[in-house]
Amino acid sequence: MNSCILMAEIIKEPELRFTPDGLEVTEMLVQFSGLRESEPAANLKVVGWGNMAKEIQQHYHVGDRVLLEGRLGMHTIDRPEGFKEKRAELTVQKIYPLVANLNMTGSSRTTAPITTPPQKAVSSYEPPLSTPTPTTSNVGVASQNNYSEPVPQVSKPERSSYPPVAPNPEPDVDDIPF
Template sequence: MNSCILMAEIIQAPELRYTSENQTPIAEMLVQFPGSRPEDPPATLKVVGWGNLAQEIQEKYRLGDRVIIEGRLGMNTIDRPEGFKEKRAELTAQRIHPVGADTPLESPVVAASSNSASQSFTARSNPSSTPTVKSTGATFQPQPAPVAEPDFDDIPF
């Protein structure tokens, strides 16, 4: 299952438009999130919401808001005037949650590839079921994975 949870900042205000066929609302916005390493530049991603969610995005969210977005990640191919095709990632939003202004965007992207991750996130959004956790002030610092030399003798074919 393709499922992604992303904490980001809105860097382009949501724009609402409608399909020509049945007038379904579509909201599009651009978000930015930190790179996976401190030296990496921030990444940007187009977010699209459909139907009632599109109208909610247009009404509630503005430029500079910090949000947590749940959705599906996809790739679009765009024909460029220069004669080549370009691939761009796009997140189709299923839910959006506002984040307080005091929450830093210093952590790397949180992505989930199973339904259980989004279910556990939803369960945590209920304040009555949220466990109390004391912060030690430590921050998560990702460590590079050890590089192992391939063993060509164990190839199964």
Template sequence: MNSCILMAEIVQEPQLRYTPDNQTPIAEIMVEIAGLRDDDPPARLKVVGWGNLAQEIQENYHQGDRIIVEGRLHMNSIDRPEGFKEKRAELTAQKIHLLGAGATLTTSTTPTATTSATASPTTVAAPPAPSKPRSAELSKTPAYSAAPSNNPVDYDDIPF
């Protein structure tokens, strides 16, 4: 399965165009992804949205926005004027989520927790109770006797 989720920043305004039959809108945006380490340069990637998503991209997303993109990653071959083919990665978006104002794009190998004086407490719901009593589940399992038997067990005959 080819599925990617990326957190990125839009570095170029979305460009809207249409297929040759002028029926299907296509939006392209260039995003920048932070490097893994502080000294790694950021990577740039073209993100493409089709149909209704393309119109949504054009209307709602702008340069400087921080987003989370869900989609499929693939490689494109481009003929260069120098006489060789260049391969570029491209992400076909399926969903885009706008991150809130002030969100930072950082990478970390260890989880971090942040707290705020204005943060509201979070309620965590308990898992639902089982529909059947546990004893009913146990009664369906085969019963094995722990009592010693007169027949020795031949471990070669036990199927694994």
């Protein structure tokens, strides 16, 4: 399954266009930080289709930090210089604002989109603490008190997916080898 989740900042205003069939498509450019502090930020083209395209164009603007969920694809473009260039593109399926813009009045940016649930501001990720699971069975568990005794090994019968073959003492006269 091709699924990508990306936290990014919109750096080019979403542009709403229509296909010849009348389907809405929005394109925008986002920027996300590199894996290391020394790496420069990377840009990625993001495309939304249909109702998602209208939602992006209405509710998201340059400078907004968003969480994008969608499918990552590679496209080959013929350059005028005579070579082909590969570019990555994210087709967005869900989008979430990371910070609510509540200080702006009289703007459509004061509310979250209708199709997305309200989100809390995301500051950092803290993984859940793991808890050990107690063992409920003694099978295959050695005593923890005495390590000098070897763990008894249980021999298992050999398994085969073929049916057992009985030995044939006399050759069959009708059996002609080819």
